[in-house]
Amino acid sequence: MTRTDGPPVLHQSGAAGKQAASRTGRPPMSERRRQAVRLEISRAAVRLFASRGVAETSANDIADAVGMSTRTLWRYFSSKEECVRPLLAIGAEETAARLRAWHSDSPSIAMFGGEPDRQIREQLRQMIRLTRTEPGLRAVWLAVHNEAESAFAKALAERAGLAEDALTPRVQAAMINGALRVAAEEWAWSGDIDEPMSPALVETIRQALRAALSGLSA
Structure with missing residues (x-):
């Protein structure tokens, strides 16, 4: 698996992103559910950082720990370090x-x-x-x-x-x-x-x- 610790440069946002979601037929995620997912990612990141260290933990590792793609992870956070924000907040x-x-x-x-x-x-x-x-x-x-x-x-x-x-x-x-x-x-x-x-x-x-x-x- 190719590892990367930075989000892709190109991504859909705004109206284009909404149109893409509409085409897939997926309902929009509620804010409560989004916050729950963010906290789940945060807790997984903390576990990995505590056991392996930050340098030895990649964004792919965090994504794998919560059962999502790294591409999806970047929809929630801009860096692997930012993944800890919900827990700290x-x-x-x-x-x-x-x-x-x-x-x-x-x-x-x-x-x-x-x-x-x-x-x-x-x-x-x-x-x-x-x-x-x-x-x-x-x-x-x-x-x-x-x-x-x-x-x-x-x-x-x-x-x-x-x-x-x-x-x-x-x-x-x-x-x-x-x-x-x-x-x-x-x-x-x-x-x-x-x-x-x-x-x-x-x-x-x-x-x-x-x-x-x-x-x-x-």
């Missing part, structure tokens, strides 16, 4: 939603909801650990947090009745995002997989969130 949208709904008289730690199940938690830990030594994965990890920060700032601005690019929600979002990223890295590199967050780590997050959210109106 778990919880960001939920956190933004909770920021919009959170009341200042509630504990700040309460805005961050339930944790993923043990299997996904273990894969998250493996993935975050790999970001320390794999520049390509580190870039994806930081990009995910950059996007999350924008979502947090928008949520905070909405609840405060401010413009999306206002300084205060942007600063608060940066503090919240930084606290969560550092906490996740600390947990991944030194935590016990059977204990999602140690009491000391929970307290660290709590203190950071108190500082980030001080003065935030309900």
Whole structure:
């Protein structure tokens, strides 16, 4: 099998792509199903990266692991490293939603909801650990947090009745995002997989969130 780690240069998109799909008679994939497929690919990529290393894992390997062609894989991701994005992004949208709904008289730690199940938690830990030594994965990890920060700032601005690019929600979002990223890295590199967050780590997050959210109106 010919191996390639880059998507084909030529592909159909826009109206041409829709017409091609129409000709095949295949119904369009629902967004929920598409997200499920993306997460399945992400989890397969993490398993392979953790067991073989990024350099020794090709896009073909990832595609084979989920039973699809490499050509189909490129419809979901632009590179093999990007395949990990859905797993790393778990919880960001939920956190933004909770920021919009959170009341200042509630504990700040309460805005961050339930944790993923043990299997996904273990894969998250493996993935975050790999970001320390794999520049390509580190870039994806930081990009995910950059996007999350924008979502947090928008949520905070909405609840405060401010413009999306206002300084205060942007600063608060940066503090919240930084606290969560550092906490996740600390947990991944030194935590016990059977204990999602140690009491000391929970307290660290709590203190950071108190500082980030001080003065935030309900």
